[in-house]
Amino acid sequence: MGELLRSGKILLLSHCLLNANSKIKGAALHGPVLKPVVRHILQQETGIMQLPCPEHSFAGGARWGQSKDQYDNPFYRRHCSIILGPVIDQLMDYHQQGYKLIGVLGIKGSPSCGIHYTYRAKWGGEIIPHSGDNCLPSGSLVKEPGVFLEIFQEKLAEAGLKIPFFEVAEDDLEGTLKSLKEFMSRFA
Numbered sequence: 001m002g003e004l005l006r007s008g009k010i011l012l013l014s015h016c017l018l019n020a021n022s023k024i025k026g027a028a029l030h031g032p033v034l035k036p037v038v039r040h041i042l043q044q045e046t047g048i049m050q051l052p053c054p055e056h057s058f059a060g061g062a063r064w065g066q067s068k069d070q071y072d073n074p075f076y077r078r079h080c081s082i083i084l085g086p087v088i089d090q091l092m093d094y095h096q097q098g099y100k101l102i103g104v105l106g107i108k109g110s111p112s113c114g115i116h117y118t119y120r121a122k123w124g125g126e127i128i129p130h131s132g133d134n135c136l137p138s139g140s141l142v143k144e145p146g147v148f149l150e151i152f153q154e155k156l157a158e159a160g161l162k163i164p165f166f167e168v169a170e171d172d173l174e175g176t177l178k179s180l181k182e183f184m185s186r187f188a
Contacts, residue, residue, distance in 0.1 A: 006047075007046055008098065009047060009102050010048075011047070011103050012049045012051055012104040013041075013105045014053075014104075014105060014149075015051055017105060018034075018048070021061075022053040037180065040180055046102065047099075051087060054080045054148040055071070058076055066111060067111050067118075067120050068112075068118045069120055070111070071112060080112075080147060080151045080152075084148075087152075088155050088156070091161055091163075101161065101163045102187040103165065103183065105165075106166070108168060109141050113148055114145055114146035114167070115166070117141045117167070118144055120139050121140070153165070166183050
């Protein structure tokens with residue numbers, strides 16, 4: 001009977017979608033869980049696999065906001081590669097067992113988990129006090145993936161796994177939910 005309760009579908013989520021406590025202080029826009037997105041996924045009877053948070057496991061919870069420029073270095077890339085090893089192994093096993101790996105949800109603008117857009121800012125060398133909610137150095141969104149998901153895409157390709165990626169725009173939840181419904185309807 002337990003076999004009948006499985007949907008056979010798995011969606012991978014960037015860590016902070018389920019646990020915004022991993023974000024830098026001042027960056028959680030919607031509470032500890034991005035409930036509208038998670039609620040929609042649960043309604044689709046889809047399994048959820050939470051990716052590790054590379055920034056938190058690399059620099060801890062007291063880190064300051066950084067951009068892709070600061071994270072794009074050999075030390076952080078090695079860290080991302082190491083923590084993705086067990087994830088790739090697990091996904092390969094799911095794939096071999098016939099599960100559908102329907103997608104990866106990233107975060108628009110994240111220096112690590114952006115898919116189409118990441119945050120870049122040439123900055124470094126001294127601590128600049130920030131006021132209010134401004135917890136990042138001045139920079140801009142650029143059309144490229146964040147470091148962690150860039151490495152994840154490379155590792156998936158090396159493993160022969162093809163999984164579509166979807167970007168959550170936390171500043172446009174209405175648009176995100178509409179697009180997510182269309183994205184997930186392909187796997188109903």
